[in-house]
Each structure stands twice: as C-alpha cells, then as structure tokens.
Ligand SMILES: NC(=O)C1=CN([C@@H]2O[C@H](COP(=O)(O)OP(=O)(O)OC[C@H]3O[C@@H](n4cnc5c(N)ncnc54)[C@H](O)[C@@H]3O)[C@@H](O)[C@H]2O)C=CC1
C-alpha cells in the first residue's frame with residue numbers, strides 16, 4: 007500500500023510512539039487523525055504538523071479509547087474529513103500495575119473497541135475500502151515481563167487478538183490486514199519512574215532495570231520506521247514484528 011492519499015487514525019498520538027507513528031505516516035504522504043486524551047499536547051502537535059505538511063494534513067480529536075461514544079465520534083469525524091479510513095494504529099496504552107483494571111480497559115479493551123468500530127468504516131463487507139490495522143503491542147506480548155504481569159497479559163492479548171483478527175479477516179473478506187509491533191523498551195514517558203507504576207510488584211523493579219540494561223532502549227523513530235513495513239507490504243497479515251536494539255525479526259509462532 008502506497009501511503010500517498012491514504013488516511014490514518016492513530017490512538018495515543020499526542021506523545022511518544024504515537025506521535026512518531028503519526029509523523030512517519032505524514033512524511034510518507036498520508037493524512038492522519040490523531041486521537042488522544044491529552045488535548046493541549048495534541049492540538050499543539052497538530053498545529054505544528056499542519057505547518058510542516060500542509061493545512062488539513064493532520065487533525066486532532068480528543069478521544070479516550072475507554073469510551074465507545076468518543077471513539078465512534080472520532081472515527082466518524084475522521085471519515086467525514088478525509089473521505090474514509092485506510093490505516094488504524096491502535097497505539098494508546100498505559101503501564102501501571104497499581105491501576106491494572108484501567109490498563110486492561112485501555113491496552114486490551116481499547117484495542118478491541120477501536121478495531122470493531124474501524125471495521126464499520128474499513129471493511130469491504132460494510133462498503134469500505136479495506137486497509138490495514140496495526141497494534142502497538144510489546145515484546146512483553148511475546149514473553150513474560152515479571153515486574154508487570156497485567157501489562158504482560160494485556161499485550162499478550164493484543165498479539166493473540168491481532169493474529170485471530172488477521173485470520174478472521176482473510177476468511178471473511180474484510181480486505182483488512184492485521185499486524186502487531188512488538189518493541190522492546192522505547193525512550194518515552196512510559197519508561198520514566200517505573201517503580202511508581204509497579205504496584206504490588208515494586209519489589210521487582212530491579213528485574214525491570216536488569217531487563218532494560220540487557221535489552222537496551224530504542225528511539226521512537228526505530229518503532230515508527232518499522233510501522234512502514236507492516237503498512238506498505240501487502241503480504242504482511244497476522245505478523246508480530248519484534249523490534250530490538252540488535253535488529254528486527256518476525257516472531258515465529260509454534261503451530262499446534
Ligand atoms: N515505551 C516503551 O518502552 C514501550 C511502549 N509500548 C507501547 O507503546 C504504546 C505507546 O506507549 P508510549 O508512547 O511509550 O507511552 P506514552 O505514555 O509516552 O504515550 C502514550 C499516549 O497514549 C495516550 N493515552 C493514554 N491513555 C489513553 C486513552 N485512554 N485514550 C487515548 N489516549 C490515551 C497518552 O495520553 C499518551 O499521549 C503503548 O501501547 C505501550 O504499551 C510497547 C513497547 C515498549
């Protein structure tokens with residue numbers, strides 16, 4: 007899929023990885039609706055992006071992925087503004103074991119919620135053009151991260167959902183590809199003040215620090231570049247792309 011003239015929705019787009027995903031999509035010719043709860047940061051980012059890429063290239067919509075109503079309104083506005091949706095990046099997420107129910111609601115349920123709303127706009131069975139949906143999962147979705155069991159569960163669920171939706175789409179004829187980004191640590195706000203986010207597992211902060219030391223830390227642009235591969239390569243469906251400091255690799259899942 008070439009990106010020129012395509013339209014994307016990115017959740018959690020005001021900061022961090024979502025900001026990077028939005029920027030790389032714009033740099034490659036797509037228009038982007040940036041969804042986030044951080045209204046001030048989102049609005050000022052979009053003003054800057056429109057100055058760089060031309061008025062109307064980027065749109066900010068205040069949206070909490072925990073809200074079905076807000077997501078439906080945002081997707082409707084994006085469709086009306088850009089004439090359709092070709093790409094969805096389900097990126098919004100938190101890591102906080104002390105508020106684990108919220109992490110489940112955002113990281114897993116938010117991905118499912120946004121995906122199902124996107125199907126209404128994107129699926130060929132609903133008159134849509136098809137397209138691609140990319141989830142920002144995590145390396146923790148491919149292997150247990152002992153310091154944050156619920157975060158691990160949400161990301162494992164995102165990987166499983168992505169693979170199942172990829173298979174469902176292929177059989178159903180949605181015309182939509184589903185893939186997951188699985189990065190190791192990335193230099194964003196999420197990896198600041200980790201001990202305060204571990205809840206009852208704060209005694210395992212050293213485990214997290216050792217993993218961070220061992221695995222290293224990526225830049226946002228490392229992740230954003232990897233998005234392009236999953237969006238533009240039409241053969242990619244049901245993939246989990248591991249992004250490590252030593253390079254990238256597609257996860258090979260054991261067949262039952
Ligand atoms: N930073 C890291 O080391 C890694 C992060 N990830 C994942 O990448 C995604 C983005 O994380 P980062 O950019 O690192 O975090 P971040 O904290 O820098 O940015 C997250 C963005 O999502 C937004 N957000 C949070 N809850 C939301 C909600 N309910 N509705 C809408 N927007 C919401 C925040 O306002 C923020 O702009 C997350 O899903 C995270 O789990 C995956 C692997 C590594």
Ligand SMILES: CCCCCC(=O)CC\C=C/C=C/C=C/[C@@H](O)[C@@H](O)CCCC(=O)O
Pocket residue numbers: 101143144145146148149150151153154189190191192196197200214217221
């Ligand atoms: C605690 C902050 C979370 C930040 C957000 C992330 O998603 C960071 C993810 C980064 C690393 C995840 C590591 C998961 C590792 C498991 O797969 C573990 O089983 C790998 C063991 C590696 C080793 O010991 O060689």
